[in-house]
Amino acid sequence: MIISDIIYSIIIMTIACFLGVFISNLIFEFSLIQLISKPIIPIMKIANLPTILSIPTLISIIDIRGGLSIISSIKDKIDDSVVISYKLVTRPFSIIPLLLRNYLPISIISLGLFTGSFYIILIFISALISMIIGIIYGRLKIKKSYNLELISNNKEKRKIDTIKNSLNLAIDTTKKIIPKYVIIISIISLLISMGFFNIISDKLDIFIRQFGFSSSSTLLISIHTISPTSSILTAGELLKNGLISIKECLLALLIGRLLFIIVMDYPRHSFPFYVSFFPVKLAFKLVTIEIIINIIITPILMIIVYFLIP
Numbered sequence: 001m002i003i004s005d006i007i008y009s010i011i012i013m014t015i016a017c018f019l020g021v022f023i024s025n026l027i028f029e030f031s032l033i034q035l036i037s038k039p040i041i042p043i044m045k046i047a048n049l050p051t052i053l054s055i056p057t058l059i060s061i062i063d064i065r066g067g068l069s070i071i072s073s074i075k076d077k078i079d080d081s082v083v084i085s086y087k088l089v090t091r092p093f094s095i096i097p098l099l100l101r102n103y104l105p106i107s108i109i110s111l112g113l114f115t116g117s118f119y120i121i122l123i124f125i126s127a128l129i130s131m132i133i134g135i136i137y138g139r140l141k142i143k144k145s146y147n148l149e150l151i152s153n154n155k156e157k158r159k160i161d162t163i164k165n166s167l168n169l170a171i172d173t174t175k176k177i178i179p180k181y182v183i184i185i186s187i188i189s190l191l192i193s194m195g196f197f198n199i200i201s202d203k204l205d206i207f208i209r210q211f212g213f214s215s216s217s218t219l220l221i222s223i224h225t226i227s228p229t230s231s232i233l234t235a236g237e238l239l240k241n242g243l244i245s246i247k248e249c250l251l252a253l254l255i256g257r258l259l260f261i262i263v264m265d266y267p268r269h270s271f272p273f274y275v276s277f278f279p280v281k282l283a284f285k286l287v288t289i290e291i292i293i294n295i296i297i298t299p300i301l302m303i304i305v306y307f308l309i310p
Contacts, residue, residue: 004260006186006189007208010178010182011012012065013115014174014178015071016063016066018064018170018171018173018174019170020071021164022167022169022170023059023066032284036083039056039189040057040058040093041054043089043131043135044057044089046135046139047089047134047137047138047139047142048138048139048142048143048145049082049085050078050082050145050146050161052146053071053082053086055070056071056086056090056104057086057090059095060093061093061094061096061097062092062097063097064094065095067090067094068274068277069173069174069233069277069308071083071086071174072173072176072277072278073169075277075278077146077182078146079142080281080282080285081137081141081142082138082142082146083136083143083278083286084134084137084141084282084285084286084289085134085135085137085138085141086134086136087134087290088130088131088133088137088165088288088289088290088293089131089134089135089136089138090131091127091128091130091131091134092124092128092130092131094126095123095127099120099123099124103119103120103123103130104120106229106232106233107119107120107232108120109236110233110235110236110237111232111235111249112239113235114246115239115246115249115250118250118305118309119253120231120249121255122135122301122304124252125301125304126294126297126298126301129293129295129297129300130290130293133293137187148206148275167287178276178308183226187285216238216243216244216248216252216253217244217248217251217252219234219238219254220235220238220244220249220252220253220256220258221256222256223257224255224256224259224260225246225252225256225258225259225260225263225264225306226253226260226264226292227257228260230255231253231256232253235249235252235253246309247305247306247309247310249306250309251302251305254301254302254305255298255302257298258294258295258298261291261294262289262291262294262295266291270286270290271283271284271287274286274287
C-alpha cells in the first residue's frame with residue numbers, strides 16, 4: 001500500500017465518520033427519525049436492539065463507516081452484545097453498496113446473467129442468514145432496554161444551536177476514531193510491504209491442492225484468496241472456454257470467498273477497521289464471530305448450489 005493510498009484512505013474515513021455522525025444527529029434533533037426509519041424499527045425491536053440504531057442502519061446503506069461512527073459515539077452507553085447484534089442484524093443493509101459497486105457489474109458481465117445473478121443471490125442469502133443469527137443473538141444476550149439519544153434532545157433549541165451541537169459531536173467523534181485508524185492502517189501497510197500476507201497465501205495454496213480439487217477450481221480458489229475481483233474475471237474466462245462447469249465454478253468461488261475472509265479480509269481490513277471504532281477486545285469479538293458465522297454459512301450456500309445447479 002503506497003503512501004498516496006494510505007492518505008486517501010484516511011481522508012475518506014475522516015469524511016465518512018464526520019458526515020455520518022453529523023447527519024444522524026440532525027435527523028434525530030429535527031425529529032425525522034420516525035419518518036425515514038419506520039421500515040427498520042420493527043427489525044430493531046425483534047432483535048431487542050434500541051430503535052435509535054435504525055439511523056446508523058440507514059446510513060450504512062450509503063457508507064458503513066458513517067454508520068459505525070455513530071455506534072462508536074454511543075459505545076459507552078451500550079453493551080458489547082448490542083454492537084455485535086447490530087453488526088449482524090444490519091448485514092443485509094451494509095452489504096448493498098458492496099453488491100452494487102463490486103459484485104453486480106463484475107459478476108454479471110464476467111459470469112453471465114444466470115451465473116452472475118445466482119452468485120449475487122448467494123452472497124445476499126449469506127447476509128440474510130447473518131441477520132437471522134444476529135436477531136437470535138440479540139434476543140438471547142440483550143436483556144435490558146435502552147433509551148438512547150444521540151445528543152440531548154431539547155425542542156426549545158434554535159436550529160443554529162442544534163447544528164452547532166451536531167458539528168461539535170461529529171468533530172469529537174472523528175477525533176477519537178481517526179488517530180487509531182492511522183496507527184492501525186500504518187501497521188497493516190508495513191506488514192503488506194514485508195510480504196507477510198503473501199507468505200500466508202502461498203502456504204494456503206499448497207494446502208488447497210492437497211484436497212484433490214480440479215486444476216480450474218484450485219486456480220479460482222487460490223486467486224480468490226488474494227483478489228476476489230480477479231477470481232471472478234478468471235471464472236468468466238474459464239466458463240466461456242468450457243474449462244469449468246457452472247456448479248464447479250460457484251463452489252470454487254464460495255470456498256475462495258471463505259478463505260479470503262479468513263486469511264485476507266478480516267486480518268487486513270475488518271479488524272483494523274473495527275479497532276478504529278471500538279476497543280481491541282470488542283473488535284476481536286466482532287471478527288471472531290463473523291468468521292465463525294461465515295464458516296457456518298458457506299457449507300449452506302454450497303448445498304444450495306449442489307442441489308439447484310445441474
